[in-house]
Structure formats: C-alpha cells, structure tokens
Amino acid sequence: MERTLSIIKPDAVERNLSGAILKMIQDSGLKVVAMKMIQLSTAEAEGFYAVHKERPFFRSLVDFMTSGPVVVSILEGDDAIAKYRKLMGATNPANAEEGTIRKCYALDIEKNSVHGSDAPETAAVETGYFFSALEMVG
Ligand code: IDP
Numbered sequence: 001m002e003r004t005l006s007i008i009k010p011d012a013v014e015r016n017l018s019g020a021i022l023k024m025i026q027d028s029g030l031k032v033v034a035m036k037m038i039q040l041s042t043a044e045a046e047g048f049y050a051v052h053k054e055r056p057f058f059r060s061l062v063d064f065m066t067s068g069p070v071v072v073s074i075l076e077g078d079d080a081i082a083k084y085r086k087l088m089g090a091t092n093p094a095n096a097e098e099g100t101i102r103k104c105y106a107l108d109i110e111k112n113s114v115h116g117s118d119a120p121e122t123a124a125v126e127t128g129y130f131f132s133a134l135e136m137v138g
Pocket of ligand 1: 061112
C-alpha cells in the first residue's frame with residue numbers, strides 16, 4: 001500500500017470539476033483517506049513549490065495556486081504514486097493521453113487541474129505538509 005498527495009487546483013475547483021475529478025480518481029480504484037478544501041496563502045504555496053523557486057514560471061504558479069480554493073486529498077492504493085501520475089496525464093495537456101484528467105479538463109501547462117506527488121519521498125513530505133496523522137483515516 002502506498003499513499004500520494006492529490007491537489008485539485010483552482011482552475012478545476014472554480015469550474016465545479018472537483019466531483020468529476022474525484023469520480024475519476026475513485027473509479028481508478030484509488031481510495032481517498034483524507035480530504036479538505038482550503039485556500040493557500042502565498043507563503044504556503046511558495047513552500048509547497050519550493051523546488052521550483054528558480055524556475056521562470058514560479059511566481060505565476062504561486063499566483064495561480066493562491067487564486068482560489070483547492071481540494072487536497074491523500075490517495076491510497078497499490079502503486080498509488082505512479083497510478084495517480086498516469087491518471088493525471090502529462091503536465092502539458094497538449095501531450096496528455098486520452099482518458100486522463102488533464103486531457104479531459106486542463107486548460108494549459110500551468111492551469112492543469114491537478115497535482116500528484118512524483119516519488120515516495122515527495123509523497124511523504126507533501127502529505128505531511130497538508131495533513132496531520134489524526135486527519136488520515138485507516
Ligand atoms: P507536474 O505537476 O506534472 O509534476 P512539474 O514539472 O512538477 O509538473 O511542475 C509543477 C507545476 O508547475 C505544473 O503542474 C504546472 O502547474 C506548473 N508548470 C510546469 N511547467 C510550467 C511551464 O512551463 N509554464 C507554466 N507553468 C508550468
């Protein structure tokens with residue numbers, strides 16, 4: 001069993017797509033073991049994306065991620081990290097495979113509707129960034 005952090009980003013929450021995206025997640029067999037809707041502060045978004053702070057898109061990404069509420073959740077399942085990355089599709093929706101969340105819903109390479117952890121180490125850091133042990137079921 002593995003756990004990964006999912007964020008439904010402001011572009012998707014704003015378009016009322018949270019339910020549709022959660023249905024795709026649940027239909028894939030991943031189990032939601034923690035979930036909440038929050039509005040990130042600038043400092044929280046900067047901290048979350050600290051690995052990207054030297055990238056040219058960093059400021060724009062932080063502005064986007066703080067522009068409205070997000071739905072953060074922890075997903076659990078066999079191979080959950082890779083399974084969710086596959087379900088999300090490529091970062092740039094123009095390159096995303098049919099049937100992926102980003103192919104269905106992403107607007108562009110930045111407003112790409114979802115985040116998913118990319119490795120066990122980042123999943124551990126990211127789940128702990130948003131949730132305490134008490135907020136995780138099971
Ligand atoms: P990932 O979300 O598919 O793991 P990363 O390369 O880790 O992609 O980038 C993190 C986020 O930064 C992306 O999901 C996207 O919102 C944004 N991003 C990545 N590359 C670009 C870019 O070239 N321009 C604008 N935003 C970008």
